[in-house]
Every structure is written in C-alpha cells, then in structure tokens.
Amino acid sequence: MRQFFRSKDSASGSPDGGADGHRIEHRLFLVGVWIKGLAGLIEAIGGGLALAINPAVLRSFVLFLTAPELAEDPSDLVANFLRRSIRHYSGKVQLFTGIYLVAHGLIKIGLVIGLLRDKLWAYPLSLWFVAAFVVYQCYRFAHTHSAWLLFLTVFDLAVMALIWREYRWQEGRVRADAPPR
Numbered sequence: 001m002r003q004f005f006r007s008k009d010s011a012s013g014s015p016d017g018g019a020d021g022h023r024i025e026h027r028l029f030l031v032g033v034w035i036k037g038l039a040g041l042i043e044a045i046g047g048g049l050a051l052a053i054n055p056a057v058l059r060s061f062v063l064f065l066t067a068p069e070l071a072e073d074p075s076d077l078v079a080n081f082l083r084r085s086i087r088h089y090s091g092k093v094q095l096f097t098g099i100y101l102v103a104h105g106l107i108k109i110g111l112v113i114g115l116l117r118d119k120l121w122a123y124p125l126s127l128w129f130v131a132a133f134v135v136y137q138c139y140r141f142a143h144t145h146s147a148w149l150l151f152l153t154v155f156d157l158a159v160m161a162l163i164w165r166e167y168r169w170q171e172g173r174v175r176a177d178a179p180p181r
Helices: 020-051 054-073 077-087 091-116 121-144 149-177
Strands: none
Touching: 020 054, 020 091, 020 149, 054 091, 091 121, 121 149
C-alpha cells in the first residue's frame, strides 16, 4: 500500500529532467486516482443498495426521515428536495440508477487498479472514460447549472491532465528501459 503514496523512481529523474516536479505531479496524480477509486467504490455500493432496496420502502424511509424537519420548518430545502426526488423514484428509475452506479463504479475501480499498477493500457482508457463523463457532465450542467457538477467537471479535467502527464512519463520510462534494436 505504501508504494502507492510515494514516487517509485524518485531518485531517477523523469524524461524531461524534472525529478522533483514529477514527484509532486505523481503525488497529485495518486491523490486524484485514489479519490476516483473511493468514489467508484461508493458508487458501486450505492448502486447495489439502489437495486436491493424496494422503492416503496425507500419512499417510506424518506417520509419518516423528513417529517420532523418539515414539521419544524416547512420550507427546509434539503427535506423538500428529498421528498420531491423520491416522488419520481419508480422501479424503472431504480433499475437504471442501480445499474448505472454499479457499472460506473466498477469501471472506475478497474481503471484505478490499472493506473496504480502502472499498466500502460489503463492510461488512455481512463482518459477516454473520464472524457466521456466530462462531456455528459457538461450536457447535464447546461440543463441544471449545478455548481456541484461544475466542480466535479473541473476536478475531472485536472485528473485527466495528471493522467496524461503520468502516461507520458511512464511511456518515456518504458522506452528508456527497452533494449536497443
């Protein structure tokens, strides 16, 4: 586990000569990848729960949970948001949400494992998947104007830049280690 938190080749420089710069970028890359992995785990678990919990039980739970807050403050934003959201939560929505979250979470976890193990195939594949989600997030942002989506998109773009830089560095390392032809 410790090797994931430090630069493996901190003594040998990067192909562009900046060992210290790469070490910092590498650590930022690791932080971003671990955050993505944790998010993937939470999504997969949440998707599994979404598939397992009956929508009627969930509706009852939300009503039970929000009733005291709405009795105290009928204009409570969070409680009203939860109640509005649960009204549209049907079996079809449950199935889509569950499958989407499980698939998205498992893809993230798989890509994170590949990135942490320095598998070269994981870098471009991760860039493609994150780019696809960034495009979808931009589409959703155009409809919702959610500050949270904007933050998530900026974070994903930063992680993409770090993945790209790490990929270039790893490629250079592989080329340098390859025997001459």
